[in-house]
Amino acid sequence: MASIEPMKQFLVHEVVHIDPIVVPGLGAINMSITNSVLAMMIGALIIVALLGSAARGQLVPGRMQAFGEALYNLIDGTLVGPMIGDKGRPYIPFIFSIFMMVLVLNMMGLVFAIGNLGGQEWTFTATAQLAVTATLALITFLSVVVIGFVKNGFKFFKLFAPGGVPWPMLIFLVPIEIISFMVRPLTLSMRLFGNMIGGHVVMNIFATFVVMLAVLGMSGGIATLGWLGAGVSFFMVVALTALEFIVAFLQAFVFAALACVYLNDVVNLDSHGH
Protein backbone atom coordinates (compact mmCIF):
# COMPACT_ATOMS: atom_id res chain seq x y z
CA MET A 1 0.00 0.00 0.00
CA ALA A 2 1.36 3.36 -0.96
CA SER A 3 1.59 5.85 1.86
CA ILE A 4 1.10 9.59 1.61
CA GLU A 5 4.44 11.33 1.98
CA PRO A 6 3.78 14.73 0.41
CA MET A 7 6.75 16.49 2.00
CA LYS A 8 9.36 13.96 0.88
CA GLN A 9 9.78 15.65 -2.49
CA PHE A 10 11.16 18.77 -0.81
CA LEU A 11 13.98 16.99 1.02
CA VAL A 12 17.42 18.41 0.32
CA HIS A 13 20.18 15.84 -0.01
CA GLU A 14 23.76 15.91 -1.18
CA VAL A 15 24.51 15.01 -4.78
CA VAL A 16 28.24 15.81 -4.84
CA HIS A 17 29.98 15.90 -1.50
CA ILE A 18 32.45 18.73 -0.87
CA ASP A 19 34.15 18.97 2.50
CA PRO A 20 32.80 21.71 4.80
CA ILE A 21 34.73 24.97 4.82
CA VAL A 22 35.32 26.63 8.19
CA VAL A 23 34.63 30.36 7.98
CA PRO A 24 35.87 32.37 10.98
CA GLY A 25 32.93 33.68 12.97
CA LEU A 26 30.34 31.52 11.19
CA GLY A 27 31.63 28.00 11.84
CA ALA A 28 31.67 25.12 9.39
CA ILE A 29 29.65 25.70 6.22
CA ASN A 30 28.52 22.74 4.15
CA MET A 31 29.64 23.47 0.59
CA SER A 32 28.25 20.26 -0.93
CA ILE A 33 26.27 20.44 -4.14
CA THR A 34 22.75 19.47 -3.08
CA ASN A 35 19.81 18.77 -5.37
CA SER A 36 18.63 22.32 -4.62
CA VAL A 37 21.93 23.80 -5.81
CA LEU A 38 21.92 21.46 -8.82
CA ALA A 39 18.41 22.59 -9.80
CA MET A 40 19.45 26.24 -9.61
CA MET A 41 22.61 25.57 -11.66
CA ILE A 42 20.57 23.81 -14.36
CA GLY A 43 18.06 26.68 -14.22
CA ALA A 44 20.81 29.26 -14.72
CA LEU A 45 22.21 27.23 -17.65
CA ILE A 46 18.75 27.04 -19.24
CA ILE A 47 18.32 30.82 -18.93
CA VAL A 48 21.76 31.49 -20.45
CA ALA A 49 21.11 29.05 -23.32
CA LEU A 50 17.59 30.43 -23.91
CA LEU A 51 18.51 34.11 -23.89
CA GLY A 52 21.84 33.46 -25.61
CA SER A 53 20.05 31.99 -28.58
CA ALA A 54 17.40 34.72 -28.41
CA ALA A 55 19.86 37.64 -28.48
CA ARG A 56 20.26 38.07 -32.25
CA GLY A 57 19.36 41.66 -33.00
CA GLN A 58 18.08 41.05 -36.54
CA LEU A 59 15.55 43.45 -38.02
CA VAL A 60 13.18 40.61 -38.84
CA PRO A 61 13.27 38.41 -35.74
CA GLY A 62 13.65 34.67 -36.06
CA ARG A 63 11.77 32.23 -33.87
CA MET A 64 14.02 32.50 -30.80
CA GLN A 65 14.46 36.26 -31.12
CA ALA A 66 10.68 36.73 -31.29
CA PHE A 67 10.41 34.66 -28.12
CA GLY A 68 13.05 36.76 -26.37
CA GLU A 69 11.39 39.99 -27.50
CA ALA A 70 8.03 38.76 -26.21
CA LEU A 71 9.59 38.08 -22.80
CA TYR A 72 11.31 41.46 -22.78
CA ASN A 73 8.10 43.19 -23.81
CA LEU A 74 6.26 41.45 -20.96
CA ILE A 75 8.62 43.01 -18.42
CA ASP A 76 9.16 46.35 -20.14
CA GLY A 77 5.71 46.87 -21.64
CA THR A 78 3.38 45.61 -18.93
CA LEU A 79 5.39 46.00 -15.71
CA VAL A 80 8.21 48.52 -15.70
CA GLY A 81 6.75 50.95 -18.23
CA PRO A 82 3.27 51.46 -16.75
CA MET A 83 4.30 51.00 -13.11
CA ILE A 84 7.54 52.96 -12.78
CA GLY A 85 7.80 54.91 -16.02
CA ASP A 86 10.96 56.07 -17.77
CA LYS A 87 12.88 56.36 -14.52
CA GLY A 88 12.50 52.59 -14.17
CA ARG A 89 14.52 51.78 -17.32
CA PRO A 90 17.82 51.18 -15.43
CA TYR A 91 16.16 48.51 -13.30
CA ILE A 92 14.82 46.38 -16.17
CA PRO A 93 17.83 43.97 -16.07
CA PHE A 94 17.26 43.37 -12.37
CA ILE A 95 13.51 42.76 -12.71
CA PHE A 96 14.08 40.64 -15.80
CA SER A 97 16.70 38.46 -14.04
CA ILE A 98 14.45 37.90 -11.03
CA PHE A 99 11.51 37.08 -13.29
CA MET A 100 13.47 34.60 -15.44
CA MET A 101 15.04 32.88 -12.44
CA VAL A 102 11.72 32.39 -10.64
CA LEU A 103 9.92 31.36 -13.85
CA VAL A 104 12.53 28.79 -14.90
CA LEU A 105 12.85 27.31 -11.40
CA ASN A 106 9.05 27.08 -11.08
CA MET A 107 8.74 25.43 -14.48
CA MET A 108 11.60 23.00 -13.82
CA GLY A 109 9.69 21.58 -10.87
CA LEU A 110 6.86 20.67 -13.25
CA VAL A 111 8.58 19.87 -16.54
CA PHE A 112 11.30 17.59 -15.23
CA ALA A 113 8.79 15.53 -13.26
CA ILE A 114 10.42 12.22 -14.10
CA GLY A 115 9.65 10.96 -10.61
CA ASN A 116 11.47 8.42 -8.55
CA LEU A 117 14.18 6.68 -10.60
CA GLY A 118 16.48 4.22 -8.88
CA GLY A 119 15.57 5.48 -5.40
CA GLN A 120 16.60 9.00 -6.40
CA GLU A 121 14.16 11.90 -6.77
CA TRP A 122 14.76 13.53 -10.15
CA THR A 123 12.34 16.38 -9.80
CA PHE A 124 13.06 19.31 -7.58
CA THR A 125 11.44 22.71 -7.19
CA ALA A 126 14.07 25.07 -5.87
CA THR A 127 11.44 27.81 -5.33
CA ALA A 128 9.66 25.50 -2.86
CA GLN A 129 12.62 26.00 -0.49
CA LEU A 130 12.12 28.92 1.90
CA ALA A 131 15.88 29.55 1.84
CA VAL A 132 15.78 30.21 -1.93
CA THR A 133 12.68 32.43 -1.94
CA ALA A 134 13.85 34.31 1.17
CA THR A 135 17.17 35.02 -0.54
CA LEU A 136 15.42 36.35 -3.66
CA ALA A 137 13.08 38.46 -1.52
CA LEU A 138 15.95 39.83 0.59
CA ILE A 139 17.91 40.76 -2.56
CA THR A 140 14.84 42.67 -3.79
CA PHE A 141 14.19 44.33 -0.42
CA LEU A 142 17.81 45.39 0.16
CA SER A 143 18.07 46.70 -3.41
CA VAL A 144 14.98 48.82 -2.81
CA VAL A 145 16.40 50.21 0.44
CA VAL A 146 19.83 50.93 -1.08
CA ILE A 147 18.35 52.51 -4.23
CA GLY A 148 16.00 54.53 -2.03
CA PHE A 149 18.85 55.95 0.03
CA VAL A 150 21.09 56.56 -2.99
CA LYS A 151 18.38 58.38 -4.97
CA ASN A 152 16.65 60.29 -2.15
CA GLY A 153 19.13 60.50 0.71
CA PHE A 154 17.34 60.97 4.00
CA LYS A 155 14.17 62.01 2.18
CA PHE A 156 13.75 58.23 1.95
CA PHE A 157 11.96 58.38 5.29
CA LYS A 158 9.14 60.37 3.66
CA LEU A 159 8.03 56.92 2.50
CA PHE A 160 6.72 56.29 6.01
CA ALA A 161 4.82 59.59 6.31
CA PRO A 162 2.23 59.93 3.52
CA GLY A 163 1.53 63.51 2.47
CA GLY A 164 -1.83 65.22 2.98
CA VAL A 165 -2.52 63.51 6.29
CA PRO A 166 -3.43 65.54 9.40
CA TRP A 167 -0.54 65.32 11.84
CA PRO A 168 -2.36 63.55 14.72
CA MET A 169 -3.03 60.66 12.34
CA LEU A 170 0.71 60.33 11.67
CA ILE A 171 1.15 58.95 15.20
CA PHE A 172 -0.84 55.89 14.14
CA LEU A 173 0.10 55.88 10.48
CA VAL A 174 3.90 55.94 10.72
CA PRO A 175 4.23 52.73 12.78
CA ILE A 176 1.79 50.98 10.44
CA GLU A 177 3.74 52.15 7.38
CA ILE A 178 7.03 51.04 8.93
CA ILE A 179 5.65 47.60 9.80
CA SER A 180 4.11 47.15 6.36
CA PHE A 181 7.47 48.09 4.83
CA MET A 182 9.39 45.70 7.05
CA VAL A 183 7.19 42.65 6.38
CA ARG A 184 7.64 43.00 2.61
CA PRO A 185 10.48 40.46 2.33
CA LEU A 186 8.48 38.08 4.54
CA THR A 187 5.33 38.28 2.42
CA LEU A 188 7.32 38.22 -0.82
CA SER A 189 9.17 35.02 0.12
CA MET A 190 6.19 33.34 1.82
CA ARG A 191 3.92 33.92 -1.19
CA LEU A 192 6.19 32.14 -3.65
CA PHE A 193 7.18 29.43 -1.16
CA GLY A 194 3.59 28.77 -0.08
CA ASN A 195 2.23 28.67 -3.61
CA MET A 196 4.88 26.26 -4.81
CA ILE A 197 4.83 23.97 -1.79
CA GLY A 198 1.03 24.02 -1.65
CA GLY A 199 0.58 23.16 -5.32
CA HIS A 200 3.11 20.36 -5.28
CA VAL A 201 1.72 18.86 -2.07
CA VAL A 202 -1.82 18.82 -3.48
CA MET A 203 -0.58 17.25 -6.74
CA ASN A 204 1.36 14.65 -4.76
CA ILE A 205 -1.62 13.79 -2.55
CA PHE A 206 -3.94 13.27 -5.53
CA ALA A 207 -1.29 11.24 -7.36
CA THR A 208 -1.00 9.01 -4.28
CA PHE A 209 -4.80 8.66 -4.21
CA VAL A 210 -4.67 7.17 -7.73
CA VAL A 211 -2.37 4.35 -6.57
CA MET A 212 -4.12 3.82 -3.22
CA LEU A 213 -7.63 3.64 -4.69
CA ALA A 214 -6.52 1.43 -7.58
CA VAL A 215 -4.93 -1.01 -5.13
CA LEU A 216 -8.16 -0.89 -3.11
CA GLY A 217 -10.18 -1.50 -6.27
CA MET A 218 -8.26 -4.69 -7.02
CA SER A 219 -9.52 -6.34 -3.82
CA GLY A 220 -12.95 -6.94 -5.43
CA GLY A 221 -16.50 -6.70 -4.04
CA ILE A 222 -17.82 -3.24 -3.18
CA ALA A 223 -14.19 -2.02 -3.14
CA THR A 224 -14.21 -2.19 -6.96
CA LEU A 225 -15.63 1.33 -6.72
CA GLY A 226 -12.04 2.31 -5.87
CA TRP A 227 -11.29 2.29 -9.62
CA LEU A 228 -13.84 5.10 -10.02
CA GLY A 229 -12.09 7.14 -7.35
CA ALA A 230 -8.73 6.41 -8.96
CA GLY A 231 -10.04 7.67 -12.31
CA VAL A 232 -11.41 10.85 -10.75
CA SER A 233 -8.13 11.42 -8.92
CA PHE A 234 -6.19 10.87 -12.13
CA PHE A 235 -8.16 13.56 -13.95
CA MET A 236 -7.65 15.81 -10.92
CA VAL A 237 -3.89 15.32 -11.25
CA VAL A 238 -4.03 16.26 -14.95
CA ALA A 239 -6.15 19.34 -14.21
CA LEU A 240 -3.94 20.37 -11.27
CA THR A 241 -0.80 20.03 -13.41
CA ALA A 242 -2.34 22.44 -15.94
CA LEU A 243 -3.28 24.79 -13.10
CA GLU A 244 0.24 24.59 -11.67
CA PHE A 245 1.72 25.74 -14.99
CA ILE A 246 -0.48 28.85 -14.78
CA VAL A 247 0.51 29.35 -11.14
CA ALA A 248 4.21 28.89 -11.98
CA PHE A 249 4.02 31.69 -14.55
CA LEU A 250 1.72 33.88 -12.45
CA GLN A 251 3.93 33.72 -9.37
CA ALA A 252 7.00 34.70 -11.38
CA PHE A 253 4.99 37.57 -12.90
CA VAL A 254 3.70 38.63 -9.49
CA PHE A 255 7.16 38.51 -7.94
CA ALA A 256 8.42 40.81 -10.71
CA ALA A 257 5.32 43.03 -10.40
CA LEU A 258 5.80 43.47 -6.66
CA ALA A 259 9.49 44.20 -7.15
CA CYS A 260 8.31 46.94 -9.57
CA VAL A 261 5.80 48.31 -7.05
CA TYR A 262 8.45 48.45 -4.32
CA LEU A 263 10.97 50.08 -6.66
CA ASN A 264 8.34 52.58 -7.79
CA ASP A 265 7.87 53.68 -4.15
CA VAL A 266 11.48 54.79 -3.86
CA VAL A 267 12.23 55.84 -7.45
CA ASN A 268 9.21 58.16 -7.76
CA LEU A 269 9.19 59.23 -4.12
CA ASP A 270 8.61 62.92 -4.88
CA SER A 271 6.01 62.63 -7.58
CA HIS A 272 3.12 60.74 -6.09
CA GLY A 273 1.40 61.73 -2.91
CA HIS A 274 4.13 60.89 -0.45
Place this chain on the structure above:
Amino acid sequence: MDLHSARMIGAGLATMGLIGAGVGLGVLFSGYLQGALRNPSAAPGAQPMLFLGLALTEALGIFALVMAFIILFV
Protein backbone atom coordinates in the same frame (compact mmCIF):
# COMPACT_ATOMS: atom_id res chain seq x y z
CA MET B 1 -6.16 14.15 23.63
CA ASP B 2 -2.64 13.20 22.56
CA LEU B 3 -0.25 15.44 20.67
CA HIS B 4 -0.85 13.81 17.29
CA SER B 5 -4.61 14.34 17.24
CA ALA B 6 -4.19 17.85 18.61
CA ARG B 7 -1.84 18.57 15.70
CA MET B 8 -4.32 17.26 13.17
CA ILE B 9 -7.16 19.34 14.61
CA GLY B 10 -4.93 22.41 14.84
CA ALA B 11 -3.85 22.07 11.21
CA GLY B 12 -7.47 21.72 10.16
CA LEU B 13 -8.42 24.84 12.09
CA ALA B 14 -5.46 26.73 10.62
CA THR B 15 -6.75 26.19 7.09
CA MET B 16 -9.87 28.21 8.00
CA GLY B 17 -7.90 31.30 7.02
CA LEU B 18 -8.56 30.20 3.44
CA ILE B 19 -12.23 31.22 3.88
CA GLY B 20 -11.15 34.83 3.91
CA ALA B 21 -8.90 34.38 0.90
CA GLY B 22 -11.78 32.75 -0.99
CA VAL B 23 -14.15 35.63 -0.21
CA GLY B 24 -11.43 38.11 -1.13
CA LEU B 25 -10.74 36.47 -4.50
CA GLY B 26 -14.47 36.41 -5.24
CA VAL B 27 -14.80 40.14 -4.50
CA LEU B 28 -11.68 40.87 -6.53
CA PHE B 29 -12.76 39.05 -9.68
CA SER B 30 -16.38 40.19 -9.46
CA GLY B 31 -15.13 43.76 -9.27
CA TYR B 32 -12.84 43.24 -12.24
CA LEU B 33 -15.52 41.53 -14.34
CA GLN B 34 -18.10 44.21 -13.59
CA GLY B 35 -15.66 46.90 -14.60
CA ALA B 36 -14.44 44.96 -17.64
CA LEU B 37 -17.94 44.23 -18.98
CA ARG B 38 -19.09 47.81 -18.58
CA ASN B 39 -16.01 49.23 -20.27
CA PRO B 40 -14.26 46.45 -22.21
CA SER B 41 -11.73 48.83 -23.76
CA ALA B 42 -10.29 49.64 -20.33
CA ALA B 43 -10.05 45.99 -19.29
CA PRO B 44 -6.49 45.20 -20.52
CA GLY B 45 -5.10 48.15 -18.59
CA ALA B 46 -6.51 46.81 -15.35
CA GLN B 47 -5.05 43.34 -15.77
CA PRO B 48 -1.62 43.84 -14.13
CA MET B 49 -3.39 45.34 -11.13
CA LEU B 50 -5.81 42.39 -11.12
CA PHE B 51 -2.95 39.92 -10.91
CA LEU B 52 -1.28 42.03 -8.24
CA GLY B 53 -4.47 42.06 -6.19
CA LEU B 54 -4.80 38.33 -6.74
CA ALA B 55 -1.30 37.77 -5.41
CA LEU B 56 -1.80 40.01 -2.38
CA THR B 57 -5.13 38.39 -1.51
CA GLU B 58 -3.93 34.88 -2.14
CA ALA B 59 -0.83 35.42 -0.01
CA LEU B 60 -2.99 35.71 3.10
CA GLY B 61 -4.62 32.38 2.36
CA ILE B 62 -1.22 30.88 1.64
CA PHE B 63 -0.02 32.05 5.06
CA ALA B 64 -2.81 29.99 6.63
CA LEU B 65 -1.76 27.01 4.53
CA VAL B 66 1.88 27.45 5.55
CA MET B 67 0.79 27.62 9.19
CA ALA B 68 -1.07 24.32 8.72
CA PHE B 69 2.05 22.74 7.19
CA ILE B 70 4.22 24.05 10.02
CA ILE B 71 1.83 22.61 12.60
CA LEU B 72 1.71 19.28 10.78
CA PHE B 73 5.31 18.70 9.79
CA VAL B 74 7.63 20.86 11.92
